[in-house]
Amino acid sequence: MSAVTKTMAVVVKDVKSEIRTRYALNALVMFVVTAVAVILFALRGDTPSTVVLAGMFWVVVFFTGMSGLSRTFVSEEERGTSLTLQLVASPGVVYFGKLLFNVALTLTLILGVTGVYLVAFPGFVIQTPSIFFITLFLGSLGLASAATIIAAIVAKAGSRGTLYPVLSFPVVVVLLMTVMNATVKALDGDPLSSATVDFLVLISYVMVMTAGSYLLFDFVWKD
Amino acid sequence: MTLAVDNISKSFNRRSVLCNISFTVARGESIAVTGKNGSGKSTLLKVLAGLLTPSGGAVHYLVDGEKHQPEDIRTRIGFVSPYLQLYDEFSALENIELISRIRSARIASSDVCERLLASFDLWGRRDDLVRTYSSGMKQKLKYVVALVDDPDILMLDEPSANLDADGIQAVTAILDSAKKRVLVVATNDEREAARCGKRIHLGA
Numbered sequence: 001m002s003a004v005t006k007t008m009a010v011v012v013k014d015v016k017s018e019i020r021t022r023y024a025l026n027a028l029v030m031f032v033v034t035a036v037a038v039i040l041f042a043l044r045g046d047t048p049s050t051v052v053l054a055g056m057f058w059v060v061v062f063f064t065g066m067s068g069l070s071r072t073f074v075s076e077e078e079r080g081t082s083l084t085l086q087l088v089a090s091p092g093v094v095y096f097g098k099l100l101f102n103v104a105l106t107l108t109l110i111l112g113v114t115g116v117y118l119v120a121f122p123g124f125v126i127q128t129p130s131i132f133f134i135t136l137f138l139g140s141l142g143l144a145s146a147a148t149i150i151a152a153i154v155a156k157a158g159s160r161g162t163l164y165p166v167l168s169f170p171v172v173v174v175l176l177m178t179v180m181n182a183t184v185k186a187l188d189g190d191p192l193s194s195a196t197v198d199f200l201v202l203i204s205y206v207m208v209m210t211a212g213s214y215l216l217f218d219f220v221w222k223d
Numbered sequence: 224m225t226l227a228v229d230n231i232s233k234s235f236n237r238r239s240v241l242c243n244i245s246f247t248v249a250r251g252e253s254i255a256v257t258g259k260n261g262s263g264k265s266t267l268l269k270v271l272a273g274l275l276t277p278s279g280g281a282v283h284y285l286v287d288g289e290k291h292q293p294e295d296i297r298t299r300i301g302f303v304s305p306y307l308q309l310y311d312e313f314s315a316l317e318n319i320e321l322i323s324r325i326r327s328a329r330i331a332s333s334d335v336c337e338r339l340l341a342s343f344d345l346w347g348r349r350d351d352l353v354r355t356y357s358s359g360m361k362q363k364l365k366y367v368v369a370l371v372d373d374p375d376i377l378m379l380d381e382p383s384a385n386l387d388a389d390g391i392q393a394v395t396a397i398l399d400s401a402k403k404r405v406l407v408v409a410t411n412d413e414r415e416a417a418r419c420g421k422r423i424h425l426g427a
Contacts, residue, residue, distance in 0.1 A: 080308035
Protein backbone atom coordinates (compact mmCIF):
# COMPACT_ATOMS: atom_id res chain seq x y z
CA MET A 1 0.00 0.00 0.00
CA SER A 2 2.83 2.36 0.80
CA ALA A 3 4.34 1.78 -2.67
CA VAL A 4 1.01 2.86 -4.20
CA THR A 5 0.97 5.98 -1.99
CA LYS A 6 4.56 6.81 -2.99
CA THR A 7 3.79 6.21 -6.67
CA MET A 8 0.76 8.48 -6.49
CA ALA A 9 2.91 11.10 -4.74
CA VAL A 10 5.26 11.07 -7.77
CA VAL A 11 2.25 11.44 -10.10
CA VAL A 12 0.82 14.33 -8.05
CA LYS A 13 4.24 16.00 -7.99
CA ASP A 14 4.53 15.73 -11.79
CA VAL A 15 0.98 16.95 -12.40
CA LYS A 16 1.46 19.96 -10.09
CA SER A 17 4.85 20.66 -11.61
CA GLU A 18 3.43 20.44 -15.13
CA ILE A 19 0.57 22.78 -14.28
CA ARG A 20 3.05 25.34 -12.91
CA THR A 21 5.89 25.05 -15.42
CA ARG A 22 4.08 23.74 -18.53
CA TYR A 23 7.30 22.02 -19.57
CA ALA A 24 5.47 19.47 -21.72
CA LEU A 25 2.03 21.00 -22.32
CA ASN A 26 3.30 24.04 -24.21
CA ALA A 27 5.39 21.84 -26.50
CA LEU A 28 2.44 19.50 -27.12
CA VAL A 29 -0.09 22.24 -27.89
CA MET A 30 2.24 24.13 -30.21
CA PHE A 31 3.18 20.98 -32.10
CA VAL A 32 -0.47 19.94 -32.61
CA VAL A 33 -1.46 23.40 -33.85
CA THR A 34 1.54 23.63 -36.20
CA ALA A 35 1.20 20.10 -37.58
CA VAL A 36 -2.55 20.37 -38.23
CA ALA A 37 -2.11 23.81 -39.84
CA VAL A 38 0.56 22.43 -42.21
CA ILE A 39 -1.66 19.46 -43.12
CA LEU A 40 -4.60 21.79 -43.83
CA PHE A 41 -2.43 23.97 -46.10
CA ALA A 42 -1.15 20.88 -47.92
CA LEU A 43 -4.67 19.47 -48.51
CA ARG A 44 -6.00 22.73 -50.01
CA GLY A 45 -9.57 21.80 -49.16
CA ASP A 46 -9.42 18.23 -50.51
CA THR A 47 -11.03 15.44 -48.47
CA PRO A 48 -8.49 12.64 -47.97
CA SER A 49 -9.42 8.97 -47.62
CA THR A 50 -9.95 7.41 -44.19
CA VAL A 51 -6.59 5.61 -44.56
CA VAL A 52 -4.78 8.91 -45.06
CA LEU A 53 -6.75 10.60 -42.25
CA ALA A 54 -5.97 7.81 -39.79
CA GLY A 55 -2.31 7.88 -40.82
CA MET A 56 -2.10 11.66 -40.39
CA PHE A 57 -3.88 11.44 -37.05
CA TRP A 58 -1.31 9.06 -35.58
CA VAL A 59 1.64 10.82 -37.24
CA VAL A 60 0.58 13.99 -35.40
CA VAL A 61 0.08 12.06 -32.14
CA PHE A 62 3.45 10.28 -32.48
CA PHE A 63 5.58 13.33 -33.24
CA THR A 64 3.71 15.51 -30.74
CA GLY A 65 4.20 12.83 -28.10
CA MET A 66 7.89 12.65 -28.97
CA SER A 67 8.25 16.38 -28.41
CA GLY A 68 6.53 16.35 -25.02
CA LEU A 69 6.66 12.98 -23.31
CA SER A 70 10.43 12.95 -22.86
CA ARG A 71 10.13 16.01 -20.62
CA THR A 72 9.16 13.87 -17.62
CA PHE A 73 12.74 12.66 -17.21
CA VAL A 74 14.65 15.34 -19.13
CA SER A 75 13.26 18.10 -16.90
CA GLU A 76 14.41 16.18 -13.79
CA GLU A 77 17.93 15.94 -15.26
CA GLU A 78 18.00 19.58 -16.34
CA ARG A 79 16.82 20.83 -12.94
CA GLY A 80 19.21 18.52 -11.11
CA THR A 81 16.37 16.84 -9.21
CA SER A 82 16.85 13.33 -10.61
CA LEU A 83 19.44 12.52 -7.93
CA THR A 84 17.04 13.75 -5.25
CA LEU A 85 14.37 11.46 -6.69
CA GLN A 86 16.86 8.57 -6.84
CA LEU A 87 17.70 9.12 -3.21
CA VAL A 88 14.16 9.16 -1.86
CA ALA A 89 12.30 6.74 -4.14
CA SER A 90 12.81 3.20 -5.36
CA PRO A 91 13.15 2.72 -9.14
CA GLY A 92 9.76 0.97 -9.25
CA VAL A 93 8.01 3.91 -7.60
CA VAL A 94 9.66 6.37 -10.01
CA TYR A 95 8.92 4.22 -13.08
CA PHE A 96 5.24 3.68 -12.36
CA GLY A 97 4.81 7.29 -11.20
CA LYS A 98 6.28 8.60 -14.45
CA LEU A 99 4.36 6.01 -16.48
CA LEU A 100 1.01 7.02 -14.97
CA PHE A 101 1.80 10.68 -15.56
CA ASN A 102 2.72 9.96 -19.18
CA VAL A 103 -0.49 7.93 -19.65
CA ALA A 104 -2.51 10.90 -18.39
CA LEU A 105 -0.56 13.29 -20.61
CA THR A 106 -0.91 11.03 -23.67
CA LEU A 107 -4.65 10.58 -23.12
CA THR A 108 -5.03 14.36 -22.84
CA LEU A 109 -2.96 14.80 -25.99
CA ILE A 110 -4.90 12.20 -28.00
CA LEU A 111 -8.28 13.55 -26.92
CA GLY A 112 -7.07 17.04 -27.84
CA VAL A 113 -5.88 15.91 -31.29
CA THR A 114 -9.20 14.11 -31.78
CA GLY A 115 -11.08 17.33 -31.02
CA VAL A 116 -8.89 19.32 -33.43
CA TYR A 117 -9.33 16.70 -36.17
CA LEU A 118 -13.13 16.61 -35.73
CA VAL A 119 -13.22 20.38 -36.21
CA ALA A 120 -10.54 20.76 -38.90
CA PHE A 121 -11.26 17.75 -41.15
CA PRO A 122 -14.87 17.21 -42.30
CA GLY A 123 -13.95 13.69 -43.51
CA PHE A 124 -12.84 12.65 -40.01
CA VAL A 125 -16.12 11.08 -38.89
CA ILE A 126 -16.00 8.42 -36.17
CA GLN A 127 -18.52 5.84 -37.37
CA THR A 128 -17.67 3.15 -34.83
CA PRO A 129 -16.94 5.02 -31.58
CA SER A 130 -16.30 1.82 -29.59
CA ILE A 131 -13.36 0.83 -31.84
CA PHE A 132 -12.08 4.40 -31.90
CA PHE A 133 -12.06 5.01 -28.15
CA ILE A 134 -10.71 1.57 -27.21
CA THR A 135 -7.94 2.18 -29.76
CA LEU A 136 -7.24 5.61 -28.27
CA PHE A 137 -7.06 4.16 -24.77
CA LEU A 138 -4.82 1.22 -25.67
CA GLY A 139 -2.75 3.43 -27.98
CA SER A 140 -2.21 5.89 -25.12
CA LEU A 141 -1.06 3.11 -22.80
CA GLY A 142 1.30 1.72 -25.46
CA LEU A 143 2.73 5.08 -26.45
CA ALA A 144 3.19 6.13 -22.81
CA SER A 145 4.87 2.88 -21.81
CA ALA A 146 7.31 3.10 -24.73
CA ALA A 147 7.88 6.83 -24.22
CA THR A 148 8.60 6.46 -20.50
CA ILE A 149 11.49 4.03 -20.79
CA ILE A 150 12.94 5.77 -23.85
CA ALA A 151 12.72 9.12 -22.04
CA ALA A 152 14.61 7.62 -19.10
CA ILE A 153 17.37 6.42 -21.46
CA VAL A 154 17.49 9.66 -23.44
CA ALA A 155 17.59 11.85 -20.32
CA LYS A 156 21.04 10.43 -19.49
CA ALA A 157 22.37 11.15 -22.99
CA GLY A 158 23.85 14.36 -24.34
CA SER A 159 21.94 14.78 -27.62
CA ARG A 160 18.47 14.37 -26.12
CA GLY A 161 16.42 16.19 -28.77
CA THR A 162 17.51 14.11 -31.74
CA LEU A 163 17.94 10.81 -29.95
CA TYR A 164 14.36 10.55 -28.71
CA PRO A 165 12.49 10.17 -32.04
CA VAL A 166 15.31 8.06 -33.46
CA LEU A 167 15.11 5.58 -30.57
CA SER A 168 11.33 5.69 -30.40
CA PHE A 169 10.43 4.88 -33.98
CA PRO A 170 11.61 1.25 -34.11
CA VAL A 171 10.04 0.61 -30.70
CA VAL A 172 6.60 2.03 -31.54
CA VAL A 173 6.34 1.07 -35.22
CA VAL A 174 4.28 -2.04 -34.39
CA LEU A 175 2.02 0.04 -32.16
CA LEU A 176 1.56 2.71 -34.84
CA MET A 177 0.70 0.21 -37.57
CA THR A 178 -1.88 -1.46 -35.31
CA VAL A 179 -3.56 1.72 -34.07
CA MET A 180 -3.69 3.11 -37.62
CA ASN A 181 -5.32 -0.09 -38.83
CA ALA A 182 -7.91 0.00 -36.03
CA THR A 183 -8.57 3.72 -36.56
CA VAL A 184 -9.32 3.12 -40.27
CA LYS A 185 -11.89 0.52 -39.19
CA ALA A 186 -13.45 3.03 -36.77
CA LEU A 187 -13.65 5.69 -39.50
CA ASP A 188 -15.02 3.21 -42.08
CA GLY A 189 -17.78 2.03 -39.71
CA ASP A 190 -16.62 -1.58 -39.39
CA PRO A 191 -18.15 -3.64 -36.56
CA LEU A 192 -16.39 -3.85 -33.18
CA SER A 193 -15.53 -7.52 -33.69
CA SER A 194 -13.42 -6.67 -36.75
CA ALA A 195 -10.86 -4.96 -34.50
CA THR A 196 -10.45 -7.81 -32.01
CA VAL A 197 -7.05 -8.86 -33.36
CA ASP A 198 -5.85 -5.25 -33.27
CA PHE A 199 -6.93 -4.94 -29.63
CA LEU A 200 -5.16 -8.16 -28.71
CA VAL A 201 -1.96 -6.95 -30.38
CA LEU A 202 -2.23 -3.64 -28.51
CA ILE A 203 -2.87 -5.33 -25.15
CA SER A 204 0.12 -7.64 -25.73
CA TYR A 205 2.27 -4.67 -26.71
CA VAL A 206 1.34 -2.76 -23.55
CA MET A 207 2.00 -5.77 -21.31
CA VAL A 208 5.35 -6.65 -22.89
CA MET A 209 6.52 -3.03 -23.03
CA THR A 210 5.52 -2.27 -19.43
CA ALA A 211 7.03 -5.47 -18.01
CA GLY A 212 10.23 -5.10 -20.05
CA SER A 213 10.57 -1.43 -19.14
CA TYR A 214 10.05 -2.14 -15.44
CA LEU A 215 12.82 -4.76 -15.49
CA LEU A 216 15.15 -2.50 -17.47
CA PHE A 217 14.44 0.70 -15.57
CA ASP A 218 16.61 -0.10 -12.57
CA PHE A 219 19.70 -0.23 -14.81
CA VAL A 220 18.76 2.87 -16.77
CA TRP A 221 17.86 4.97 -13.74
CA LYS A 222 20.91 4.28 -11.59
CA ASP A 223 24.45 5.59 -12.42
CA MET B 224 22.73 0.66 12.96
CA THR B 225 26.30 0.47 11.69
CA LEU B 226 27.69 1.56 8.34
CA ALA B 227 30.28 -0.94 7.13
CA VAL B 228 32.40 -0.03 4.12
CA ASP B 229 34.46 -2.96 2.92
CA ASN B 230 37.30 -2.33 0.49
CA ILE B 231 35.28 -0.30 -2.00
CA SER B 232 36.65 1.07 -5.24
CA LYS B 233 35.03 3.26 -7.85
CA SER B 234 36.25 3.99 -11.36
CA PHE B 235 34.76 6.10 -14.12
CA ASN B 236 35.86 4.59 -17.42
CA ARG B 237 39.57 4.02 -16.71
CA ARG B 238 39.94 6.74 -14.09
CA SER B 239 40.09 5.38 -10.59
CA VAL B 240 38.46 7.73 -8.07
CA LEU B 241 38.18 5.56 -4.97
CA CYS B 242 40.62 2.76 -4.20
CA ASN B 243 40.21 0.15 -1.44
CA ILE B 244 38.35 2.27 1.12
CA SER B 245 37.30 0.53 4.33
CA PHE B 246 35.81 1.83 7.58
CA THR B 247 32.88 1.38 9.93
CA VAL B 248 30.72 3.97 11.62
CA ALA B 249 28.25 2.96 14.33
CA ARG B 250 25.16 4.83 15.55
CA GLY B 251 26.24 7.86 17.55
CA GLU B 252 29.56 8.05 15.72
CA SER B 253 30.61 10.46 13.02
CA ILE B 254 33.27 10.36 10.36
CA ALA B 255 34.79 13.21 8.38
CA VAL B 256 35.79 12.51 4.79
CA THR B 257 38.53 14.92 3.80
CA GLY B 258 40.72 15.37 0.77
CA LYS B 259 41.55 17.76 -2.03
CA ASN B 260 39.06 18.79 -4.70
CA GLY B 261 38.58 15.83 -7.03
CA SER B 262 39.78 13.30 -4.47
CA GLY B 263 36.40 11.50 -4.50
CA LYS B 264 34.65 12.79 -1.36
CA SER B 265 31.31 13.35 -3.11
CA THR B 266 31.68 10.10 -5.04
CA LEU B 267 32.19 8.23 -1.77
CA LEU B 268 29.06 9.75 -0.26
CA LYS B 269 27.05 8.87 -3.38
CA VAL B 270 28.28 5.27 -3.11
CA LEU B 271 27.36 5.15 0.60
CA ALA B 272 23.86 6.46 -0.19
CA GLY B 273 23.33 3.97 -3.02
CA LEU B 274 23.33 6.64 -5.71
CA LEU B 275 26.38 5.03 -7.34
CA THR B 276 27.35 1.38 -7.52
CA PRO B 277 30.93 0.69 -6.40
CA SER B 278 33.23 -0.91 -8.98
CA GLY B 279 34.55 -3.21 -6.26
CA GLY B 280 33.93 -3.99 -2.60
CA ALA B 281 30.67 -3.53 -0.73
CA VAL B 282 28.70 -1.09 1.39
CA HIS B 283 26.40 -2.53 4.05
CA TYR B 284 24.23 -1.14 6.78
CA LEU B 285 24.00 -3.51 9.73
CA VAL B 286 20.63 -3.28 11.48
CA ASP B 287 20.10 -5.73 14.36
CA GLY B 288 22.77 -7.99 12.92
CA GLU B 289 21.23 -8.05 9.44
CA LYS B 290 23.03 -6.69 6.39
CA HIS B 291 21.15 -4.21 4.23
CA GLN B 292 22.15 -2.62 0.94
CA PRO B 293 21.97 1.21 0.79
CA GLU B 294 19.00 0.93 -1.62
CA ASP B 295 17.04 -1.06 0.97
CA ILE B 296 17.20 1.64 3.62
CA ARG B 297 16.94 4.76 1.47
CA THR B 298 14.02 5.99 3.58
CA ARG B 299 16.39 6.20 6.56
CA ILE B 300 19.05 8.28 4.83
CA GLY B 301 19.14 12.07 5.01
CA PHE B 302 21.48 13.68 2.50
CA VAL B 303 22.52 17.29 2.06
CA SER B 304 24.65 18.14 -0.93
CA PRO B 305 25.14 20.89 -3.51
CA TYR B 306 24.18 18.46 -6.31
CA LEU B 307 20.87 17.34 -4.77
CA GLN B 308 18.38 19.96 -5.91
CA LEU B 309 14.87 20.75 -4.73
CA TYR B 310 11.87 21.64 -6.89
CA ASP B 311 12.03 25.35 -7.72
CA GLU B 312 8.39 25.54 -8.75
CA PHE B 313 7.18 24.46 -5.30
CA SER B 314 7.26 26.29 -1.98
CA ALA B 315 9.41 25.16 0.94
CA LEU B 316 6.45 23.46 2.61
CA GLU B 317 5.40 21.77 -0.63
CA ASN B 318 8.94 20.45 -1.17
CA ILE B 319 9.04 19.06 2.36
CA GLU B 320 5.62 17.49 2.01
CA LEU B 321 6.13 15.92 -1.40
CA ILE B 322 9.62 14.56 -0.73
CA SER B 323 8.49 13.18 2.63
CA ARG B 324 5.49 11.56 0.95
CA ILE B 325 7.60 10.02 -1.80
CA ARG B 326 10.24 8.86 0.69
CA SER B 327 8.10 7.48 3.48
CA ALA B 328 4.48 7.54 2.21
CA ARG B 329 3.44 9.90 4.99
CA ILE B 330 3.16 13.61 5.49
CA ALA B 331 5.77 15.15 7.74
CA SER B 332 4.51 16.33 11.12
CA SER B 333 3.64 20.02 11.03
CA ASP B 334 5.30 20.55 14.43
CA VAL B 335 8.57 19.07 13.16
CA CYS B 336 8.36 21.14 9.97
CA GLU B 337 7.77 24.31 11.94
CA ARG B 338 10.61 23.60 14.38
CA LEU B 339 13.11 22.77 11.62
CA LEU B 340 12.09 25.67 9.38
CA ALA B 341 12.33 28.03 12.35
CA SER B 342 15.74 26.69 13.35
CA PHE B 343 17.02 27.51 9.87
CA ASP B 344 15.22 30.88 9.83
CA LEU B 345 12.91 29.85 6.95
CA TRP B 346 9.52 29.78 8.70
CA GLY B 347 8.63 33.25 7.47
CA ARG B 348 9.32 32.23 3.85
CA ARG B 349 7.72 28.78 4.04
CA ASP B 350 5.06 29.50 1.40
CA ASP B 351 7.39 31.22 -1.06
CA LEU B 352 8.49 29.35 -4.18
CA VAL B 353 12.00 27.93 -3.85
CA ARG B 354 13.00 29.71 -7.07
CA THR B 355 12.81 32.97 -5.11
CA TYR B 356 15.29 31.69 -2.52
CA SER B 357 18.98 32.60 -2.38
CA SER B 358 21.53 29.78 -2.66
CA GLY B 359 22.06 29.89 1.11
CA MET B 360 18.32 29.58 1.79
CA LYS B 361 18.12 26.63 -0.60
CA GLN B 362 20.97 24.99 1.29
CA LYS B 363 19.10 25.52 4.57
CA LEU B 364 15.93 24.03 3.07
CA LYS B 365 17.91 20.95 2.02
CA TYR B 366 18.75 20.44 5.70
CA VAL B 367 15.08 20.68 6.65
CA VAL B 368 14.12 18.16 3.92
CA ALA B 369 16.91 15.82 5.01
CA LEU B 370 16.02 15.98 8.70
CA VAL B 371 12.24 16.04 8.60
CA ASP B 372 11.81 12.26 8.66
CA ASP B 373 14.39 11.91 11.47
CA PRO B 374 16.89 9.80 9.47
CA ASP B 375 19.15 7.21 11.07
CA ILE B 376 21.96 8.08 8.67
CA LEU B 377 22.88 11.66 7.84
CA MET B 378 25.31 12.47 5.03
CA LEU B 379 26.52 16.01 4.60
CA ASP B 380 28.56 17.06 1.60
CA GLU B 381 30.17 20.46 2.11
CA PRO B 382 27.79 21.12 5.01
CA SER B 383 28.35 24.85 5.41
CA ALA B 384 28.48 25.76 1.71
CA ASN B 385 26.64 29.06 1.03
CA LEU B 386 25.47 29.39 4.64
CA ASP B 387 25.48 32.56 6.72
CA ALA B 388 26.63 32.69 10.36
CA ASP B 389 23.22 31.53 11.69
CA GLY B 390 23.14 28.67 9.21
CA ILE B 391 26.64 27.56 10.15
CA GLN B 392 25.62 27.65 13.82
CA ALA B 393 22.61 25.45 13.09
CA VAL B 394 24.81 22.99 11.17
CA THR B 395 27.36 22.97 13.99
CA ALA B 396 24.56 22.04 16.37
CA ILE B 397 23.61 19.16 14.06
CA LEU B 398 27.23 17.94 13.97
CA ASP B 399 27.48 18.08 17.75
CA SER B 400 24.14 16.43 18.50
CA ALA B 401 24.16 13.50 16.08
CA LYS B 402 24.21 10.99 18.95
CA LYS B 403 21.43 8.81 17.59
CA ARG B 404 22.64 8.79 14.01
CA VAL B 405 25.40 7.59 11.75
CA LEU B 406 26.92 10.83 10.54
CA VAL B 407 29.20 11.12 7.48
CA VAL B 408 30.58 14.54 6.60
CA ALA B 409 32.58 15.35 3.46
CA THR B 410 34.41 18.58 4.06
CA ASN B 411 37.54 20.59 3.56
CA ASP B 412 36.80 22.72 6.61
CA GLU B 413 39.17 21.69 9.40
CA ARG B 414 36.75 22.92 12.12
CA GLU B 415 33.92 20.72 10.78
CA ALA B 416 36.24 17.73 10.43
CA ALA B 417 37.49 18.22 14.00
CA ARG B 418 33.94 17.83 15.33
CA CYS B 419 33.74 14.29 13.94
CA GLY B 420 35.05 11.36 15.94
CA LYS B 421 36.67 9.60 12.99
CA ARG B 422 38.36 10.79 9.88
CA ILE B 423 39.31 9.30 6.53
CA HIS B 424 41.53 11.22 4.15
CA LEU B 425 41.22 10.57 0.42
CA GLY B 426 44.26 11.05 -1.80
CA ALA B 427 43.87 12.96 -5.09
